[in-house]
Amino acid sequence: MSVLPGVTPRLAVLAIVYGGIAGLVAALTFTGMTALQSVVWDTGAQLFGTNTTLQIVTTILLGGALLIVLDRAAPSEDLQTLLRQSGDPAGLPRRAVLTTALAAIVAVAFGGAVGPEAGIVAVVAQLSTIVAHLIGEDVAMRRTIGEAGSAGALGGFYGSPPGAAAIDGDELGPRKILQLGAGFAGFFAFLAFMRLTPDTGGATITLPAVDLPYFDPWLIGIAVAAALAGLLFRGLHHVIDGAVSRIRRPWIVIGLGTVLFAALAALVPLVRFSGHHELHDLQVLTEAGDWSALLVVAVAKIAALTLCLVSGWRGGEFFPLVFIGAAIGGAVAVLVPGLEIGAAMATGMAATTAVGWKRPLAVLLILILLVDVPMAFPLLIGVGVAFLVNLLVSRGEGTSGGSDSEETEPGSPDSDDADGSRAAR
Structure with missing residues (x-):
């Protein structure tokens, strides 16, 4: 029996459940990255005092040195590669995914001018490879696990399940429906965890309010x-x-x-x-x-x-x-x-x-x-x-x-x- 062509109840339940798990893992990862960033820069402030310039240069250079060490262990992957490969979590190179997660965590902690998405997606991808190996009975299940993991993680982090589902294209289809369901599950799991840790804060953007409707040439x-x-x-x-x-x-x-x-x-x-x-x-x-x-x-x-x-x-x-x-x-x-x-x-x-x-x-x-x-x-x-x-x-x-x-x-x-x-x- 199929709810939609290519979407069975089993796959739908799998996408929603695993999307929620991915959202929770994303929240834990994001919280950990934020905490480590605070430790790194607070420690630097104590060591260098008022010499902010020396602190900035030293901290970033130390981060770069750690990235070189990680690259020697295994070349890391970029965020887009991880997202493209999410459809085959069992085929992801585990060592490269691990070094990607570590490299992304270092990048965020040591002040890189980048967002934390790569680290979040890499950690979830590593989990997806394990889950796909344990319960992925066929290609459809493994693909659902991988794509639901990415959608759930980004749906939670960005606070927008539809936006996370649209990242790899806006074509509607069975896969997109599953990603959307996973995105919503990840969003609610991410939000629930963040409300337990208010000091961390989510990814909300605060801007001065305007009169509605507002238009200026x-x-x-x-x-x-x-x-x-x-x-x-x-x-x-x-x-x-x-x-x-x-x-x-x-x-x-x-x-x-x-x-x-x-x-x-x-x-x-x-x-x-x-x-x-x-x-x-x-x-x-x-x-x-x-x-x-x-x-x-x-x-x-x-x-x-x-x-x-x-x-x-x-x-x-x-x-x-x-x-x-x-x-x-x-x-x-x-x-x-x-x-x-x-x-x-x-x-x-x-x-x-x-x-x-x-x-x-x-x-x-x-x-x-x-x-x-x-x-x-x-x-x-x-x-x-x-x-x-x-x-x-x-x-x-x-x-x-x-x-x-x-x-x-x-x-x-x-x-x-x-x-x-x-x-x-």
């Missing part, structure tokens, strides 16, 4: 500028990744990228971490009227994110791109009197993330639930402009001819080097 300009920032990230990532791919010794790539990132973080400390908690600092700069600092931070964050991704600092792009777009929106809000700060930042973060991540629908579904105040219209403007920009760019690539037109952009579901995997091999 300047929001379109913000969306265009923020979308261009997303394109800058994609282009810079492509160029640097192509350059470092010629270096045959991974430790050189990790070491060089770490040194450059440490120097950049010493100059602009706000480029550290995923950018989620640092959104508050952007609001402070916006309210202070420091538009130039906001633009400097946005550009520096693009460089920091790119350096981390190509040099083996494993993590996700979502929250760093949100941070970049919010900085651009805040800068424009300072320059345009009367423009609502919340709407400007929401529009910017939606446009930059949708272009840089190349997933407009997933970005909209995630942000519309992640932002803790109603921001539907500004988010729609940002994602709408980003969709048009992505369409124009893809058409331009399709008509440019040559081998470059066939390459996938960094961050896309089909990219083999979305987070710099070629650089760290």
Whole structure:
């Protein structure tokens, strides 16, 4: 008996139950990563006192050294590779998944300009390989286990089950229904655990409220500028990744990228971490009227994110791109009197993330639930402009001819080097 074509009650129950387990594991992993990050930086503050620059450089260099050691044990995988391989958890290389989880935990703990998604997904993937080996009687069950694990983990972390299900494409079908069910189960499990640990906090984004419905023509300009920032990230990532791919010794790539990132973080400390908690600092700069600092931070964050991704600092792009777009929106809000700060930042973060991540629908579904105040219209403007920009760019690539037109952009579901995997091999 089948509820839908290809979806049996057995698979549906499996997806929901395992999605909930994955959400709980994601919450435990995220809490552990956050706690370790606090320990690392609090210890550094005690050791270095008021010398913040020395603390930043030393901590990041130590993180890079640990990443080199882990890479010597086994090359790690990027987030996109883990998501693509989730359909075959039994075939995942366990050693590589383990080193990916450890590398992602190190990246978050030592201040990498990346999100914690890679570590969360890697830990769940490691669990999926074990569960698939124990109860995966056939291909359909093993695939359900792998995909439900990723959907449950990201559905909980992003706070958006539909957004997690849309990450690998927006085509509806039996697999998508199972992923959606797993995403909801993971979301509720993640939320329940986070409410038991209020000091950790989830991934909610807090912005100044705006009057509804709110529209200002300047929001379109913000969306265009923020979308261009997303394109800058994609282009810079492509160029640097192509350059470092010629270096045959991974430790050189990790070491060089770490040194450059440490120097950049010493100059602009706000480029550290995923950018989620640092959104508050952007609001402070916006309210202070420091538009130039906001633009400097946005550009520096693009460089920091790119350096981390190509040099083996494993993590996700979502929250760093949100941070970049919010900085651009805040800068424009300072320059345009009367423009609502919340709407400007929401529009910017939606446009930059949708272009840089190349997933407009997933970005909209995630942000519309992640932002803790109603921001539907500004988010729609940002994602709408980003969709048009992505369409124009893809058409331009399709008509440019040559081998470059066939390459996938960094961050896309089909990219083999979305987070710099070629650089760290």
